[in-house]
Structure formats: structure tokens, C-alpha cells
Amino acid sequence: MSDSYPTVDPAALRDLAKRAYLYTAPLVIMEMTRKWRMGNGANAFNHARKLLNHRSRWITTPNNDTLYSDAWLDLSRGPITITVPPTGERYFSLAFMDMYTNNFAILGTRTTGGDGGRYTIVGPNQAVPDDAGDVVRAPTPRVWALARVLVDGPDDLAAACAVQDGLFINEDAVSEEVTPGDPVLRDAPWRQYLAAANALLRREPPPVTDQGILRQIAPLGIGPDQRFDAERFDDEQARAIEEGVEAAKDFLITVQGARGAVTEGWTYPSARTGDYGQDYLLRAVIAVGGLGALPVEEAMYMRADGDQAHGLFDGNSNYHLHFSAGEMPPLDSFWSLSLYEAMDDGQFFFADTPLRRYALGDRSPGLAFNDDGSLDIWIGADNPGEERENNWLPSPATPFALVFRGYMPKSSLRNGRYRLPRVQRAG
Numbered sequence: 001m002s003d004s005y006p007t008v009d010p011a012a013l014r015d016l017a018k019r020a021y022l023y024t025a026p027l028v029i030m031e032m033t034r035k036w037r038m039g040n041g042a043n044a045f046n047h048a049r050k051l052l053n054h055r056s057r058w059i060t061t062p063n064n065d066t067l068y069s070d071a072w073l074d075l076s077r078g079p080i081t082i083t084v085p086p087t088g089e090r091y092f093s094l095a096f097m098d099m100y101t102n103n104f105a106i107l108g109t110r111t112t113g114g115d116g117g118r119y120t121i122v123g124p125n126q127a128v129p130d131d132a133g134d135v136v137r138a139p140t141p142r143v144w145a146l147a148r149v150l151v152d153g154p155d156d157l158a159a160a161c162a163v164q165d166g167l168f169i170n171e172d173a174v175s176e177e178v179t180p181g182d183p184v185l186r187d188a189p190w191r192q193y194l195a196a197a198n199a200l201l202r203r204e205p206p207p208v209t210d211q212g213i214l215r216q217i218a219p220l221g222i223g224p225d226q227r228f229d230a231e232r233f234d235d236e237q238a239r240a241i242e243e244g245v246e247a248a249k250d251f252l253i254t255v256q257g258a259r260g261a262v263t264e265g266w267t268y269p270s271a272r273t274g275d276y277g278q279d280y281l282l283r284a285v286i287a288v289g290g291l292g293a294l295p296v297e298e299a300m301y302m303r304a305d306g307d308q309a310h311g312l313f314d315g316n317s318n319y320h321l322h323f324s325a326g327e328m329p330p331l332d333s334f335w336s337l338s339l340y341e342a343m344d345d346g347q348f349f350f351a352d353t354p355l356r357r358y359a360l361g362d363r364s365p366g367l368a369f370n371d372d373g374s375l376d377i378w379i380g381a382d383n384p385g386e387e388r389e390n391n392w393l394p395s396p397a398t399p400f401a402l403v404f405r406g407y408m409p410k411s412s413l414r415n416g417r418y419r420l421p422r423v424q425r426a427g
Contacts, residue, residue: 008219010240017190017244020217023280024197025186025252026101026287030144031200032183033059033291034072042074043173047164051151053350053358060347061290063405064359065336066091066148069164073143075123079132080173082145084108085166086116091150091333091407092163093298096121098140099204101287103274103295105136109333110298110408116166124205140204146292150334152363186288190245191230194220198228213280256289256346262305265422266404269296288346300409304402304423312342312399318380318426325373330418333407336361337377339393340401348401353394354383366390378426
């Protein structure tokens with residue numbers, strides 16, 4: 001065994017290990033997702049041609065409103081060019097996330113409009129080509145590009161797929177070979193996990209603004225300029241590190257069901273969602289429970305506070321959401337209310353329920369407003385009756401969560417002047 005760290009006591013190592021895990025978890029989750037999703041290699045879009053359903057388990061808390069297209073970009077060998085098709089009035093966004101899950105650029109309806117264009121994506125240390133045109137500078141050599149294309153009902157699916165077909169990367173982009181071996185998962189044993197996390201820190205250098213946390217965890221041998229060696233720790237130190245890592249894992253699972261700060265029956269996203277700065281805790285929590293979340297300027301995700309443990313709802317009860325006339329959410333695009341079954345590991349997925357209906361929104365066929373302009377949504381395992389069925393969001397008979405999405409929210413929603421109504425038990 002090589003030298004240990006006698007000046008770092010076990011209690012301190014336990015705390016540092018927890019911090020190191022929370023700091024690196026998004027990076028490890030992104031690499032896991034990258035390896036699982038790179039079916040066509042790097043620099044090529046994968047298009048999901050159908051809306052996600054209860055069998056779609058590759059991304060937690062998915063939506064049922066948009067088609068997804070995604071590509072893992074490898075910029076280590078040079079810039080690439082992405083063509084974005086004209087989308088007109090249809091909602092479209094192409095979000096670019098660095099390996100730390102920050103959205104560093106979004107192209108589409110809100111930012112660049114519906115005319116499309118060609119964009120050169122340049123790595124962190126690369127020169128911009130003379131003929132680049134519009135340039136997007138990436139903070140890390142590898143990037144996740146995730147597009148969302150709105151589907152306005154079943155009859156609109158073919159047109160939405162045509163938009164996907166117009167989204168592509170220049171054909172001469174080098175396609176990276178997928179790294180051999182399975183990805184290291186976030187629940188791997190501490191030695192394996194920290195070794196993998198450190199290798200990723202070396203491959204995907206963190207921003208200079210992370211120097212504070214990197215100095216804190218340096219005694220573990222974790223950092224972009226370090227090589228992690230688990231054998232340098234004696235048995236007592238190793239146990240402390242293992243305890244710290246396990247505490248961080250347990251925390252990230254538990255916090256997914258935590259009620260958090262609830263305002264009038266809903267939790268609202270932090271202003272830092274999707275672009276986290278030094279809020280490493282928020283970044284880790286969302287990487288586990290909502291990987292790929294957009295910044296609040298693009299979309300807001302509000303979770304209803306249920307009446308069961310961890311803020312969930314009872315699958316054996318029925319609920320009701322009422323919007324008064326003139327009190328629909330203030331948005332410049334669309335909204336939806338999605339229902340998810342809660343998994344033991346803190347993730348959320350669509351449930352296999354009657355009607356195979358996973359969400360209700362302003363584009364749902366047959367959604368019926370009341371004569372006075374108000375809207376009622378009925379939620380639960382029991383069919384509320386033929387007259388209400390179009391406004392019924394079926395649930396499983398197990399605990400579930402409700403998430404409201406509002407795209408391109410207006411300032412009154414972003415700053416809290418508007419609040420969603422509470423979800424109530426149905427009488």
C-alpha cells in the first residue's frame with residue numbers, strides 16, 4: 001500500500017467524499033447517458049419518431065408533448081456544423097449542454113426564431129474557422145445536443161418528424177468510436193465510482209470558477225490535474241470515504257421525494273435550473289431527477305405537493321385541479337400536466353394506465369372548458385365518468401407525482417406573481 005493521508009482525519013474524509021460525489025454525479029450521469037445513447041456514434045442525431053410512453057425509460061421525468069432528437073457531439077477533433085430547419089410557428093428548441101449539465105446555448109423559437117440556420121459548434125480551446133458564420137462556443141469537448149419538437153396532436157406527427165429530418169450535422173464530421181466497456185453507474189462502489197469520476201474530470205476540464213470546490217476535495221486525490229488512487233487510504237480512511245459516498249447516494253434518492261419549498265401547493269424551479277453556476281447541490285439533484293432540464297426562461301417545471309410521503313399522491317385516491325376563468329398560466333407557448341409513477345431510486349417515469357394517456361395540456365384532443373371559461377382536470381385511477389373522461393388524467397394504483405410544464409413562461413410566472421391552483425382531493 002502506498003502512502004496514506006494521515007493529516008486528514010476520517011470525519012473530514014467522510015464529508016469530502018460526500019461533497020466529491022455530489023459535485024461529480026452529473027458528470028458521471030452524463031457519461032452514462034452518452035454511452036447508452038450513442039447508437040450512431042458521435043456527431044449524428046438520433047431521432048425519436050414517437051412521443052415517449054411508459055416503455056421509455058432512458059431519461060427520467062420525460063415529456064409527452066415533444067419529439068426528442070439528440071446527438072452527442074465530440075468537438076475534440078475540430079468544430080462541427082449543425083443545420084436547423086425552418087420551424088415557423090411550431091415550438092422548437094435545440095439545447096446544448098456541457099458535460100456538467102449546464103445549458104450553455106439554446107437555439108429555437110424563443111432565441112433565434114423559426115427561420116432556421118447553420119451554426120458552427122466550436123470546442124473550448126479551438127480557433128473559430130474563417131467561414132464559421134454563427135458560432136456556438138462549447139465549455140467542454142463533449143456536448144449533449146437535445147432538441148424538442150412540438151407535436152400538435154396525432155395528426156401532426158408526420159409534420160413534426162419532417163422537422164427532425166431537417167436537423168442534421170455536416171456529413172464529414174468525424175464519428176467517434178464508442179469507448180469500450182459499460183459505463184460506470186452512479187451507484188457503483190466508491191473506488192470504482194471515484195476513479196471514473198476523476199478520469200472524467202481530466203477528460204472534461206471543469207470551469208475555472210469551480211476551483212473552490214476542487215481545492216476542497218483535493219485531499220481525496222480528485223481533480224482535473226490528479227490521478228485518483230484508492231490504495232493510498234488506510235482501512236479507517238477507506239471506510240470513511242465509503243460512508244461519505246453512500247450518504248451522498250442516499251441523499252440524492254431521498255431528496256427527489258422531498259417537498260422542498262412549497263408555495264400554494266407547488267414547488268417552483270430555482271432560477272439557476274439548467275445553468276447552475278456554483279450550485280452543485282441543485283445540479284446533482286436535477287441530474288438524478290430531471291436530467292436535461294431547460295432554464296426557466298425556456299420552460300418551467302412545477303411539481304405538485306402531494307398529500308403522501310415525499311410529496312407524492314395516493315394512487316388509490318382521486319384528485320381535482322381547477323383553473324378559474326381567466327387564470328390559465330401566462331405563457332408564450334404551451335402547457336401540459338404530466339403524471340409519473342415514482343420509482344424507488346428517485347426517478348419518475350410514465351405509468352401504464354387506462355387510455356395510455358400520460359399528460360393533459362392545451363393541445364389535448366377534446367379537452368373541455370366549462371361554460372364560464374374555467375377548466376377542471378380529474379386525476380386518479382377511477383374514471384370520473386363519460387362527461388369528464390376527456391379531462392381525466394389516469395393514475396396507477398401506486399404513489400405518483402404530478403409535474404406541470406409551461407414553455408416560454410411570461411415574467412409573471414417566472415417572478416411568482418402568478419401561482420398555479422392547488423391540486424385537491426376530489427369529493
